[in-house]
Amino acid sequence: xxxxxxxxxxxxxxxxxxxxxxxxxxxxxxxxxxxxxxxxxxxxxxxxxxxxxxxxxxxxxxxxxxxxxxxxxxxxxxxxxxxxxxxxxxxxxxxxxxxxxxxxxxxxxxxxxxxxxxxxxxxxxxxxxxxxxxxxxxxxxxxxxxxxxxxxxxxxxxxxxxxxxxxxxxxxxxxxxxxxxxxxxxxxxxxxxxxxxxxxxxxxxxxxxxxxxxxxxxxxxxxxxxxxxxxxxxxxxxxxxxxxxxxxxxx
Amino acid sequence: xxxxxxxxxxxxxxxxxxxxxxxxxxxxxxxxxxxxxxxxxxxxxxxxxxxxxxxxxxxxxxxxxxxxxxxxxxxxxxxxxxxxxxxxxxxxxxxxxxxxxxxxxxxxxxxxxxxxxxxxxxxxxxxxxxxxxxxxxxxxxxxxxxxxxxxxxxxxxxxxxxxxxxxxxxxxxxxxxxxxxxxxxxxxxxxxxxxxxxxxxxxxxxxxxxxxxxxxxxxxxxxxxxxxxxxxxxxxxxxxxxxxxxxxxxxxxxxxxxxxxxxxxxxxxxxxxxxxxxxxxxxxxxxx
Numbered sequence: 177x178x179x180x181x182x183x184x185x186x187x188x189x190x191x192x193x194x195x196x197x198x199x200x201x202x203x204x205x206x207x208x209x210x211x212x213x214x215x216x217x218x219x220x221x222x223x224x225x226x227x228x229x230x231x232x233x234x235x236x237x238x239x240x241x242x243x244x245x246x247x248x249x250x251x252x253x254x255x256x257x258x259x260x261x262x263x264x265x266x267x268x269x270x271x272x273x274x275x276x277x278x279x280x281x282x283x284x285x286x287x288x289x290x291x292x293x294x295x296x297x298x299x300x301x302x303x304x305x306x307x308x309x310x311x312x313x314x315x316x317x318x319x320x321x322x323x324x325x326x327x328x329x330x331x332x333x334x335x336x337x338x339x340x341x342x343x344x345x346x347x348x349x350x351x352x353x354x355x356x357x358x359x360x361x362x363x364x365x366x367x368x369x370x371x372x373x374x375x376x377x378x379x380x381x382x383x384x385x386x387x388x389x390x391x392x393x394x395x396x397x398x399x400x401x402x403x404x405x406x407x408x409x410x411x412x413x414x415x416x417x418x419x420x421x422x423x424x425x426x427x
Numbered sequence: 428x429x430x431x432x433x434x435x436x437x438x439x440x441x442x443x444x445x446x447x448x449x450x451x452x453x454x455x456x457x458x459x460x461x462x463x464x465x466x467x468x469x470x471x472x473x474x475x476x477x478x479x480x481x482x483x484x485x486x487x488x489x490x491x492x493x494x495x496x497x498x499x500x501x502x503x504x505x506x507x508x509x510x511x512x513x514x515x516x517x518x519x520x521x522x523x524x525x526x527x528x529x530x531x532x533x534x535x536x537x538x539x540x541x542x543x544x545x546x547x548x549x550x551x552x553x554x555x556x557x558x559x560x561x562x563x564x565x566x567x568x569x570x571x572x573x574x575x576x577x578x579x580x581x582x583x584x585x586x587x588x589x590x591x592x593x594x595x596x597x598x599x600x601x602x603x604x605x606x607x608x609x610x611x612x613x614x615x616x617x618x619x620x621x622x623x624x625x626x627x628x629x630x631x632x633x634x635x636x637x638x639x640x641x642x643x644x645x646x647x648x649x650x651x652x653x654x655x656x657x658x659x660x661x662x663x664x665x666x667x668x669x670x671x672x673x674x675x676x677x678x679x680x681x682x683x684x685x686x687x688x689x690x691x692x693x694x695x696x697x698x699x700x701x702x703x704x705x706x707x708x709x710x711x712x713x714x715x
Contacts, residue, residue: 208497234600249600249660262605263530266523270542293519294510298551304510304517307497309476312521312546339519340547 180404186358187212187423188413189377190324192405193356194278195219197322198228202275205231205265205318206246208309212324213278214243215413215423222412235259243418269310269317276320280426281311283337284323284355286371286391288344288364290315291337298339308341315342320353326426328357330390344369358427359384361402362393370394375402428588431647435461435697438618438648442467442577445491449473449529449573449610451580452603454480455620457653458579460691460700463487473575475525475606478502479656479673485509486683487691494518496525504677521548524555524570529606531572532613540567578614580607581653582638583662586627589644591619594636595661604638611643620650622662650697655704668708 181188194216198204202225206214214232218241221228229237232246235256245251253259260268268274281290282305290311296302314321321342325332344364355362355371359380365372372394373385378401385393413423439461442448445468450459452475459480462470469491474481477498484490486505493515498506509515527539540558542565549555549568556569585591593604611617619639624647630637656673658665676686689707694700 234602253600259601261601262526262603265602266526270523293547294517299516300513301511304507306500306503307477307495307517308519308521308546308548309497310522312544312548313523316543316545341519343545 178406178408181407181410184405184410185424186377187215187326187427188405188410189402190326190356190358191215191219191413191423192409193361193402194322194324195223195409196403197320197354198225198276200225201227203229203231203273204276204278205274206233207277207279209425210278210280210324211243211247211418211422211425212280212326213322214246215418216278218242218246218417219409219412222417223409231260231265232256242416243422244420247422266313269313272317272319274318276322277310277314277318278322278324279311279314279342280324280326281341283332283334284325285334285337286393287369288323288355288371289337289340290321290323290342290344291339293339293341295331295338301338308339311342315344322353323355325355325357328359328385328388330388333357333388334390359388365394368394372396373399375400377402378404428641430587431589431641431644432587432624433646433648435620435648435650436465438620438646439465439467441616441618441646442579445469445471446576447471447473449575449578449614450480451578451607451610452476452600453581453607453659454478454654454657455579455581455618455650456480456655456657457650457697457700458581458618458620458648459483461697463489463687463691473520473525473529473573473610474498475603477506479670482506483687483691485515486687488514490515492516492518494520494525496520496522501674505683519548519551521546524548524552524568525573526606526609527570528573529609529613531570532574533609534572536572538569538571541570542567544568573613575610575614577616577618578610580611580617580619580639581650581659582607582619582621583659584623584625584629585619585621585639585644585647586625586630587647588627589619589639589641589647590627590630590637591621591639591644591647592625592630592633592636593638600660608638611639616645617643618646618648619644620648620653622649622651622653622659624649652701653697655701666704666708669704672707672712 239255294301
């Protein structure tokens with residue numbers, strides 16, 4: 177067992193939790209502005225999942241796995257193995273060939289439905305959000321939708337989302353599987369489909385979860401602490417993958 | 428092949444109020460500004476991702492409805508305000524149905540079936556219908572074809588007949604290019620602004636580089652830096668100074684009206700727009 181890091185930040189812990197979910201040989205896709213997702217993918221790729229293949233914006237499997245490289249259109253376009261057009265991307269999804277996508281929607285409810293479209297009334301929303309992009313497609317067709325939320329607060333973790341952009345239970349594929357916030361890791365109970373606390377991050381308490389969640393989450397009897405990152409993982413994130421700290425976006 | 432070149436003013440005057448317009452991903456900003464200048468109203472637009480095009484048209488009161496999957500947050504203060512005050516309606520589109528709708532338009536078929544599609548996106552599109560597959564044992568979603576009145580695009584080069592060459596820009600983003608290509612096939616009229624009108628013989632030298640053929644293009648307009656303030660891959664970068672100026676202008680309604688006057692209503696034409704834009708950056712004018 178490698179030694180846990182003594183010094184790590186919550187964004188680093190979240191990246192590590194997400195990275196652990198990614199398996200060697202899987203194919204995953206990136207989304208807009210989800211730097212923490214990129215950090216998790218790079219970390220998996222550089223440690224336990226060397227054969228993981230990622231679509232970063234324009235191309236499959238760019239040469240360099242750092243956040244800056246994945247976000248550099250020119251680098252991706254010039255070093256990737258394939259720059260697909262939209263129909264080719266959609267086709268992969270519709271054929272169930274994408275293993276995971278990590279998303280960070282504006283709202284998530286107790287069933288794991290996600291919203292990135294609007295808050296309030298459909299016809300005249302209180303807050304108009306940017307839009308769902310591929311959330312419906314990710315939840316309907318891809319094997320796993322991993323969710324992270326930099327701010328575990330009641331306006332994000334709601335009883336019921338105002339607009340179901342993506343459903344937890346995908347019709348063909350998996351839908352939401354785990355949710356990683358700045359306080360804890362959550363999953364979903366098999367029978368009820370309700371969100372369940374899986375582990376608490378070091379320093380977070382059950383009281384924090386109750387105060388900051390807009391619904392009653394299922395609390396299991398035994399509740400472990402989220403496994404800490406290793407010193408190697410933290411070092412990789414800080415010095416190689418993301419020296420600029422882009423992963424801290426919205427933290 | 429027919430001559431298709433026209434001026435910015437004349438080209439945009441072909442777009443009537445109330446038209447349904449599909450906008451290319453390589454945003455034809457010169458045409459957008461001209462629509463604002465000509466005070467086009469009641470427009471319904473289809474975008475893949477909304478950018479300054481959507482925001483500027485919201486600010487100018489050109490729009491009735493926006494169909495799209497995303498509007499870039501940094502570019503969208505007027506978009507948000509217009510939807511929140513109810514003056515513009517946002518119809519959220521899903522990636523698969525939006526693309527398949529445009530594909531249906533391009534293929535001249537009434538609908539495209541989608542498998543296993545569930546989302547509130549379906550609820551806000553009463554035109555989508557669930558039906559039993561006639562050839563297999565499953566329920567499908569029929570997404571009707573989308574046939575916009577007009578597609579407007581910005582591309583690197585074209586000859587005067589509308590053979591559009593775009594290789595540099597496309598290498599960077601084939602995913603974006605799929606949309607531009609298919610809205611040009613789906614729409615009834617296609618208007619393309621280009622950086623430069625080239626000689627027809629140059630098209631014939633490399634026919635495999637022709638991105639849009641003459642038969643899918645109705646009007647060609649020369650507009651150098653017609654994507655400004657956005658980039659055109661392979662040609663120029665985004666004008667980050669001007670985008671900063673735009674963000675500053677968005678901080679109050681009064682400042683935005685000054686921006687709009689200075690860069691849209693008060694300039695005589697596109698050439699003068701570019702002169703004013705460059706001169707202002709040189710002078711360091713950040714408060715338009």
